[in-house]
Amino acid sequence: MTTIIIEDEKPAARLLQRKLDKLNIPIGVMxxxxxxxxxxxSANKHPDLIFLDIQLSDGLSFEIFEHFVKAKSEIKSAVIFTTAYDEYALRAFKLNSIDYLLKPIDEDDLEIAVSKFKARLPKQESLKLDFEEIKKMLTNPFDKNYKTRFTVKIGQHxxxxxxxxxxxxxxxxxGTYIHTLDNRDYLIDSTLEVLEQELDLKNFFRVSRKFIIPLKSIKEIVLYSNSRLKVVLPTYKAEEVIVSxxxxxxFKTWIG
Incomplete structure (x- = not known):
């Protein structure tokens, strides 16, 4: 049996590996x-099982599967999700994956999830996960109250x-910063990953690992090298804003 972990937080990946070691589940790669x-x-034989974090440093993990679908290929590995999302969002795929594990991962829950996987091993069936539906549920949960204001500290104010x-x-x-329309920058106590969960993604889009932009701030969109796009904003000039x-x-779907 071959198993891999996909997790952007290396300490969390190592902790999960240690827990799996106790269950005699070898991890081939992280x-x-x-x-x-x-x-x-793209370069290796796909594993039997993936422990998959949903939110990675450069996007949602579903983008991995979408890449291969677009390439007319498929990842047939079984998936156990590891996530910090609550049950409300998770109900979208409770019936589709082997299991999901809510962080911090409980060792008993981990053992149950592994047992479920082992129970289906002889059948060698490929899972059919509706990643588009899962993605919609995670990025647009029902009745979500989106963040509309931020408090920043300026000296003693x-x-x-x-x-x-x-x-x-x-x-x-x-650090994570807000750049305002009046050409000022403010440090905030957050990360782009957290902001992706707090903002209304109908109005905001994470164009790369470094930038989240609102639709209303797009001044111009220019073709860029390697099939990328450059977004011109009204006042931000510190560096180019490139859509990965x-x-x-x-992004094209979002602006359309």
Missing amino acids: LHSVEEAISWF LKVITTDEIECFYSENK REKVQD
Whole structure:
């Protein structure tokens, strides 16, 4: 039996590996991003089982599967999801995957999930997971209250910034910043990964590992090298805002 872990937080991946070692489940490799996983699956025989984190550093893990679908290929490995999402979002795929494990992962739940996988091993059936439906449930959960304002600290003062004032969010030197339409930057206590869950994704899009932009702030879209796109914003000029190649199609759908 071959098993891999796809998890962007390396300490969490190592902890899961130690728990699996206790169950005599060997881990062949640990992958930490969408890009790394696509590269690995393209060059290696697919494993029997994947422990799959949903939110990776460079996007949702479903993008890995979407890549191979577009390439008219398929990943037939069984999947056990590992996620910080609550049961409300998870109900979308409770019946489709082998199991899901809510972080922090309980060892008894892990053992049950592995047992479920082993029970289906002789059948060698490939799972049919509806990743599009799962993705919709995760990114657009029902009755979600989206974040519409942020509080930032300026010296001894606090300032409230509404989403209408935001030109983009960006990460730099392990910090996350708001850039406003009046050409100012504010450090916030968050990450782009967290913001993806808090913002209304009808109005905001994560174009790359470094930027989340609102639709209303797009001034111009320009063709860029390697099938990418460049987004021009009203005042942000610190560096080019590039839509990564794997996100271009979703970006076009979003703006359309």
